[in-house]
Amino acid sequence: MSGKIDTPQAIRGTQDIFGAEAEAFAHVVETFERVRKLYRFRRVETPVFEKTAVFSRSLGETTDVVSKEMYSFEDRGGESLTLRPEFTAGLARAYITDGWKQYAPLKIATHGPLFRYERPQKGRYRQFHQIDAEVIGAAEPQADVELLVMADQLLNELGIAEGVTLQLNTLGDGDSREAWRSALVEYFRDHVISLSEDSQDRLERNPLRILDSKDPRDRPFVADAPKIDQFLSGEAQDFFGAVTSGLDAAGVRWNRMDSLVRGLDYYRHTAFEFVTDRLGAQGTVLGGGRYDGLMEALGGPMTPAVGWAAGIERLAMLVGEREEPVTDVIVVVEDDAAMAEGVAAVSRLRRSGTSAELFASGSPRKRFDKAVKQGAKAILAYSIREGEVASRIKAEDNLADRIEAALAD
RNA sequence: GCGACCGUAGCUCAGUUGGUUAGAGCGCCGGUUUGUGGUACCGGAGGUCGGGGGUUCGAGACCCCUCGGUCGCCCCA
Numbered sequence: 001m002s003g004k005i006d007t008p009q010a011i012r013g014t015q016d017i018f019g020a021e022a023e024a025f026a027h028v029v030e031t032f033e034r035v036r037k038l039y040r041f042r043r044v045e046t047p048v049f050e051k052t053a054v055f056s057r058s059l060g061e062t063t064d065v066v067s068k069e070m071y072s073f074e075d076r077g078g079e080s081l082t083l084r085p086e087f088t089a090g091l092a093r094a095y096i097t098d099g100w101k102q103y104a105p106l107k108i109a110t111h112g113p114l115f116r117y118e119r120p121q122k123g124r125y126r127q128f129h130q131i132d133a134e135v136i137g138a139a140e141p142q143a144d145v146e147l148l149v150m151a152d153q154l155l156n157e158l159g160i161a162e163g164v165t166l167q168l169n170t171l172g173d174g175d176s177r178e179a180w181r182s183a184l185v186e187y188f189r190d191h192v193i194s195l196s197e198d199s200q201d202r203l204e205r206n207p208l209r210i211l212d213s214k215d216p217r218d219r220p221f222v223a224d225a226p227k228i229d230q231f232l233s234g235e236a237q238d239f240f241g242a243v244t245s246g247l248d249a250a251g252v253r254w255n256r257m258d259s260l261v262r263g264l265d266y267y268r269h270t271a272f273e274f275v276t277d278r279l280g281a282q283g284t285v286l287g288g289g290r291y292d293g294l295m296e297a298l299g300g301p302m303t304p305a306v307g308w309a310a311g312i313e314r315l316a317m318l319v320g321e322r323e324e325p326v327t328d329v330i331v332v333v334e335d336d337a338a339m340a341e342g343v344a345a346v347s348r349l350r351r352s353g354t355s356a357e358l359f360a361s362g363s364p365r366k367r368f369d370k371a372v373k374q375g376a377k378a379i380l381a382y383s384i385r386e387g388e389v390a391s392r393i394k395a396e397d398n399l400a401d402r403i404e405a406a407l408a409d
Numbered sequence: 410g411c412g413a414c415c416g417u418a419g420c421u422c423a424g425u426u427g428g429u430u431a432g433a434g435c436g437c438c439g440g441u442u443u444g445u446g447g448u449a450c451c452g453g454a455g456g457u458c459g460g461g462g463g464u465u466c467g468a469g470a471c472c473c474c475u476c477g478g479u480c481g482c483c484c485c486a
Binding site: 006009010012063064065068069086114116118119120121122123124128129130131132198209214215262263264273280281282284285286287288308309310311312313314315362363365366368369370371372373374375381392394 | 410411437438439440444445446447448459460476477478479480481482483484485486
């Protein structure tokens with residue numbers, strides 16, 4: 001009896017993933033690993049925590065992520081550290097501090113946990129997991145296209161492309177984006193009293209966000225708001241044109257979504273999201289864009305880059321629960337006098353590459369039934385007949401032969 | 410940070426307008442039965458009813474606080 005010691009609870013918004021859900025999670029990661037190798041993206045690992053400045057400088061001080069969602073703390077040396085809320089900033093830091101410029105253009109992929117202090121809900125956790133792909137040091141629209149085509153292939157290989165659509169936009173280069181932003185602020189300021197409270201607040205913090213407000217009060221003004229297209233430079237238009245024609249050439253379907261903006265300050269030019277209506281309020285399955293200004297914000301050389309990230313939990317929800325694979329062989333010891341034979345057999349089977357489990361505890365009479373009930377491709381039972389250890393295999397012939405061979409080694 | 414709903418055995422749940430020692434199914438453990446076999450029966454372990462306070466003669470049921478879950482808002486993957 002554990003008595004009066006109360007068990008510490010798991011941290012809010014964290015999850016213990018098990019069984020069919022864990023299989024779905026693993027399937028997403030395995031599929032990503034396979035696809036990323038097809039596109040020759042190199043695997044990298046970076047720390048789950050960084051100096052706080054890595055994120056605050058990259059994402060923008062006024063973004064929600066930086067202003068209220070970071071898990072920041074001081075270490076024993078008094079340094080402010082932060083559990084990574086996203087991958088890109090840390091990867092950019094690594095690119096600069098580890099001299100990865102020598103490998104540019106560099107295609108990299110990673111996956112792992114991220115942390116954001118948010119109210120948990122469907123598809124949103126405080127510790128969540130993403131897969132991530134970046135192309136750093138490539139200014140060409142072909143890099144954007146390659147990334148998008150890879151994302152599209154991933155969703156197809158996961159079997160969840162149905163009902164997921166690619167929404168694509170351009171934010172233009174830095175100057176285009178600024179001009180557009182100023183025009184939006186000016187426009188919305190004229191209607192500020194009619195906007196929702198949230199959007200009035202956004203006008204100060206993040207005016208682009210008003211464009212994808214869900215509030216019906218904002219809709220009419222959003223419809224007539226200045227469009228990015230009016231502010232795009234010639235180069236920005238050409239760039240976006242090259243991305244869309246590349247997608248068309250690769251056979252990837254997309255929708256122009258001129259109200260699509262991304263939350264973080266570092267985005268330029270291409271911005272995109274793969275969205276679905278099958279995940280409740282969290283429609284975005286995979287999102288990203290080009291962040292040509294980020295490296296400089298971190299004190300590095302001007303370095304063009306593009307990338308995306310996708311939530312593993314969200315992808316796994318779309319994949320659905322996956323069956324855990326059935327055991328090849330269950331070895332049943334029906335009499336403890338045959339224990340040594342059972343232990344030997346299960347060891348040999350596993351060494352031969354056959355998955356095997358040993359059922360040798362609890363009531364001897366019920367062990368075989370438990371094996372039948374759990375299910376296995378074959379059951380190998382050891383019992384005592386007339387004082388001798390006797391074995392019996394219940395399996396299809398070809399598998400029975402394989403078991404015999406493994407045991408004979 | 411805001412809102413709504415929810416919280417009874419390991420799991421899924423029941424528990425009548427507040428009324429004795431809180432139940433079922435599944436699972437688990439043991440026994441009997443069957444014996445090339447996923448049977449049936451019997452028995453057992455396991456709950457301070459998320460936690461704390463309050464109302465009441467009496468609270469799993471009502472009230473407050475708190476923690477957690479779920480789903481929205483916000484934000485995002």
